[in-house]
Amino acid sequence: MKPIIGIVARSSVENDQSIIELNENYRLAVVKAGGIPLVITPTDELNYGKVMPRQAGRLSDIKKEEFLRVLSLCDGFIMTGGSRWYDCDEILCQYAYDYDVPLLGICLGMQILANMDNFSSAHVVDKTLLNHTYIEHQQPDVEYVHENILFPSRLHDILKRDRIRVNSRHRYHVNAKSWFTVSCLSEDHLVEGIEIPNKKFMIGVQWHPESMISYEPEMLAIFKALVQACEK
Secondary structure (H helix, E strand, C coil), rough: CEEEEEEEEHHHHHHHHEECCCCCHHHHHHHHHHCCCCCCCCCCCHHHHHHCHHHHCCCCCCHHHHHHHHCCCCCEEEEEECCCHHHHHHHHHHCCCCCCEEEEEEEEHHHHHHHHHHHCCCCCCCCEECCCCCCCCEECCCCCCCEEECCCCCCHHHCCCEEEEEEEEEEECCCCCCEEEEEEEEEECCCCECCCCCCCCCEEEEHHHCCCCCHHCCCCCCCCHHHHHHCC
């Protein structure tokens, strides 16, 4: 049976109306890679489009259990890009880590993964850093923004390349930490890929491979690797 890949939807506000949405490219990437997509949304009453993470706080034990029931339906996860994250994101990330469920973090999703050492506080703590290099990394409509250098890693094994050109849509970044492996750096030395050691598949990438598949088919290999990890 094909594995079910839970994909995190993101909240926003348009015309004063809260919206929870998913970029179609994520769903298509999972389908093309051989998985079954399942959109993951919060299960509590909070209006996420209009509440900031620090105001939202943590879920109650009951609401957390309800959200964990949703997660238990999935064989793997994609934590998507966006501008902010909440307790649900951290619960998902910790669940994947504790139960060794394959997880791919993309853009914001990678930053959440790199923030796991801050999950124990009373509220969500975003310790990402504002970009300040000679490359403008927030260019959503540009197919290739900069080059990335890959180091020996699972990501290198998947892409089979030492250097790749990527898109870029982020104003913030994370620094290297001792408990994860940096698999990829941009040409201006920002962390663009991380991996959690001794796990089936816990990989984060700062760019958006799901948006590159149409013109850079090799990017589908990342999603195929996720699906294959879920099948083992």
